Amino acid sequence: MENEKKSAEYIANTLKSLGYDVQYQYFPVADQYIGSVVFGDGTKWEMGASPAGKISDAPVKAEVIYVENNDFANVEGKIVLVARGGTVADYRNQVAQAIEAGAAGVILQSVVGSRGNYGQTFNPSLTEHYDIPVFGASYIHGEWLKEQMEQERVELSLTAKHYSDLKSVNVIATKEAKTKTKDAKEVILGAHHDSVVGAPGANDNASGVGLMLELARVYKGYNTDKTLKFIAFGSEERGLLGARYYVDQLTQEQKDQIEAVFVPDMVATNYDKATNLYALTPDGRQNIVTDSTGDAGARLGQFGYPSW
Ligand SMILES: [Zn+2]
Incomplete structure (x- = not known):
């Protein structure tokens, strides 16, 4: 903001x-709920925070671990990074399991979208209130975190803020x-x-x-x-x-x-x-905007006229 x-x-x-x-x-x-993730060297990332998770200036500081195959066996006291399940019900279940197993925080990683686009940050929608931070990270945040965790132990400090x-x-x-x-x-x-x-x-x-x-x-x-x-x-x-x-x-x-x-x-x-310029229109049809854009491209000799 x-x-x-x-x-x-x-x-x-x-x-x-x-x-x-x-x-x-x-x-x-x-209103917006924004989670802040701070690394040991002071690097700060922002993610979406679940309004139903812990929203506080008091940092939750812990090691982050990546959980595969929803195996939450060793997450006690740790911040859990997990690729979010396909549906809201799936990821609610992941959060519940992580918390049940004693996680200090949960970061749900967005997955690659249906059109191959990288998933973005989001505010996890939860039905229950939890006393730990639950964040929605972009796909790339999750990948970068995993890369870093392969090199060394990564400790994060999580806080979250409600903006009204x-x-x-x-x-x-x-x-x-x-x-x-x-x-x-x-x-x-x-x-x-x-x-x-x-x-x-x-x-x-x-x-x-x-x-x-x-x-x-x-x-x-x-x-x-x-x-x-x-x-x-x-x-x-x-x-x-x-x-x-x-x-x-x-x-x-x-x-x-x-x-x-x-x-x-x-x-x-x-x-x-x-080399492609994609022109989307409200009704999916050609109009004065797509026509004049195509004409301009043709005048520049750069683009062929789009086919519809
Ligand atoms: Zn945009």
């Missing part, structure tokens, strides 16, 4: 320095159409500026924000016959909250003026030969 605030400030300052009037649009978001009365923010810059008529259309270029807990958000989505800021810089020098809006949305990762709030605040008339919305997300992937 602190980081989301910083990113909003950075974006607003950049847009202001380009000469735009910038508006902040605040909206409330649900949270606000998130959209940052909005407008470039009015050259001639402002009543029916001037509007094009929105939006990119979310938040990230998930425990990730710096370099690709998802500082890359999209970077593209948006660069286009804001370039377009500042042009007269356009459409109004352009550059919007950095907050809290996308929590369910498109910023974008939903933005739309909810518009009148029907304002909605009708919108002709196209471009939302770059993860445009700086480090995959080999990233």
